[in-house]
Amino acid sequence: MFFRRLLGVLVVLFLGTAPALAHPHIFVDSTAQIVFDTQGRFTEIRHRWVFDEAFSAWVTQGLDVNGDGRVSPDEMQELADQNLLDLSEFEYYTFAGEGQKELIFRPVPGAHMHMDNGRVVLEFSIVPTQAYEIANTPEIEVSAPDYYLAFSVPASGGVTPAGAPPDWSVASHPPQPPSG
Numbered sequence: 001m002f003f004r005r006l007l008g009v010l011v012v013l014f015l016g017t018a019p020a021l022a023h024p025h026i027f028v029d030s031t032a033q034i035v036f037d038t039q040g041r042f043t044e045i046r047h048r049w050v051f052d053e054a055f056s057a058w059v060t061q062g063l064d065v066n067g068d069g070r071v072s073p074d075e076m077q078e079l080a081d082q083n084l085l086d087l088s089e090f091e092y093y094t095f096a097g098e099g100q101k102e103l104i105f106r107p108v109p110g111a112h113m114h115m116d117n118g119r120v121v122l123e124f125s126i127v128p129t130q131a132y133e134i135a136n137t138p139e140i141e142v143s144a145p146d147y148y149l150a151f152s153v154p155a156s157g158g159v160t161p162a163g164a165p166p167d168w169s170v171a172s173h174p175p176q177p178p179s180g
Contacts, residue, residue, distance in 0.1 A: 024150030
């Protein structure tokens with residue numbers, strides 16, 4: 001529903017205006033926890049995406065079903081469930097691997113949404129199809145190749161490990177605008 005709404009707006013607003021697609025329309029503050037098992041294998045990414053206020057206001061229109069003046073997590077659950085389905089078409093905007101090895105992800109049940117200071121927060125987890133034994137230096141990227149969404153990750157604390165081997169560390173690099 002969320003991404004279908006998004007695509008519907010994309011078609012309506014940008015039909016015939018290809019140059020407008022060269023910049024982001026939705027801004028997402030993203031954090032991730034990288035989870036390891038007891039053998040030191042990469043097993044999960046726990047995403048937390050906080051959407052900008054304008055998009056949050058738009059996407060929650062009509063969701064206050066009980067009329068109490070706020071959109072509750074229960075009222076947002078159908079949207080969260082649909083988001084997880086729709087995100088699979090975009091590979092969860094998460095790309096990971098080492099060299100030529102690219103990981104494929106699947107969702108973990110339990111995605112949920114809530115409001116935080118007027119902004120929609122989506123929390124969900126994805127796992128590689130099997131626990132991944134790290135050979136060298138894996139790269140994990142959260143991005144929208146078409147640049148319709150702009151993801152930002154805080155320089156400190158944006159990516160954290162859980163259960164990582166002692167010699168494992170995180171280096172975060174800011175997103176780069178598309179070339180051309």
